Amino acid sequence: MAESVKVAVRVRPFNDREKNRNSTVIINMVGNQTEIKDPENLSADPRRFSFDFSYWSHDEFKERPDGYLEPTGTKYADQQTVFNDLGKGIIDNAWKGYNCSLFAYGQTGSGKSYSVVGYGKNQGIVPLFCDDLFDGIEKKRSTAGENEEYQVSLSMLEIYNEQVRDLLNPKTIAIKGGLKVRQDPKKGFYVEQMTLKQVNSYEEIDSKINEGTRNRTVASTNMNATSSRAHTIIGINFTQKCPNDVGESMTRTSIVNLVDLAGSERADSTGATGDRLKEGSAINKSLSTLGNVIKALADQSTGNKKVVVPYRDSTLTKLLQNALGGNSKTIMIAALSPADINYEETLSTLRFADRAKAIKTTATVNES
Ligand code: ADP
């Protein structure tokens, strides 16, 4: 059955730069409504959006002398809260044999990596998901019969300048043009020679993901010295071989794709020049194609079946085809800065997230 993409928005706390400039908060969250004020026109009504989940990251705010908007939402959404809402559902669906995808969208420094992977003990969806998955597997294994088997494999890719690198195989980073993306009539687009590493425990998958993270291409921009201009796709393949309800042997698989997209800001707003600008425009090719794909899918869902969805126009959308319009249960998390200086980018992220709500996917159980 077709089902809408679930969309979550998450606003991060002020960073030091915003604190130092005495930034004001232009976002407010009331229930599932997210409001954004134009800092140049504070007396105007805010724009309002509504999403499946909204996460607030500030403790209570004091009223400022300049009469500025004071958020009334005081709910602080920590990593566990976000995981309970979004990650647990992915766990349940993976056990049932559905493909699942989650992708994080937003400008550099807005909190995409914090939400997807996390930092240090503030673990994001990926490590919390892996921990929960292996907890479940350990339980099953402890009582498993002879013909019962639970297997997890990991892949980790980076798309940088439209080229694909295998983060689990640093040797591929030197391959000119990156790894080839091929098309299979059944499987759809896939990456040739991609590493699919079998992992047997949480510790093992965690250390592999950390290894992959260290292999990421990182280029600094004015906005955030450690920000990545690349898209990262973490793929977790989960296979269960066990008896079904009537005792027959079955194989059930689920592919879970967790995607940390590159910053959505335009190259010109980051002060990028030369090579950096080129990177920026190539990344924009993938991201602008993602925008076009989402627009086309949204048009389709309102009944315009003739729209062609331009998956083939970028590497990112080829690899995310299933996640976007196919056999997958999909979640998008839009990361937001709360600060007045990021108004344009934040508004553009909210509009993007708003369009994504219209997309429908049809996931079916992968079982044989
Ligand atoms: P992005 O991946 O979008 O470029 P990051 O996830 O790296 O941004 O976040 C930028 C900074 O903000 C990091 O230092 C991160 O720890 C912090 N941060 C982001 N989101 C949150 C949050 N929800 N709560 C606390 N800190 C956050």
Ligand code: MG
């Ligand atoms: Mg990041």
